[in-house]
Amino acid sequence: NTQMTLPKINSAGLHRYSDPGVGAFSNFHDLAYIASQHIQAGMEVFADYGEGYFADVLENDWVHIPMSEDYEESDNIVWRFWSTVHGQVDTSYAKLLWTFIRQLAAHNGRLLAALPSDANDVPKA
Secondary structure (H helix, E strand, C coil): CEEECCCEECCCCCCCCCCCCHHHCCCEECCCEEECCCCCCCCCCCCCCCHHHHHHHCCCCCCCCCCHHHHHHHHHHHHHHHHHCCCCCCCHHHHHHHHHHHHHHCCCHHHHHHCCCCHHHHHHC
């Protein structure tokens, strides 16, 4: 329910590596959040950092949080699997195929997290 405005960037003439105290302030000035709708007293305020926050800033800590593209790819994989097994996810063939699919996706932690862990969960997806 908020939108972030673009900040002004200014280092105040200080050099990052040679001036003492340069880390005591932020180069980003006038950063603000503007309400995109009426926020009643007592309601929570939400700020969307965007997917880039998880993909770039917190890459090492959040490598298993799926992004929208991972969910899209997961939907495609689930649909193909469902079509291949004709909706019969409880067969030994379907379970073996689903295990194989997840092994192929294991190199991409975000995609793997977006996929159901068990073939029996595919109908819910």
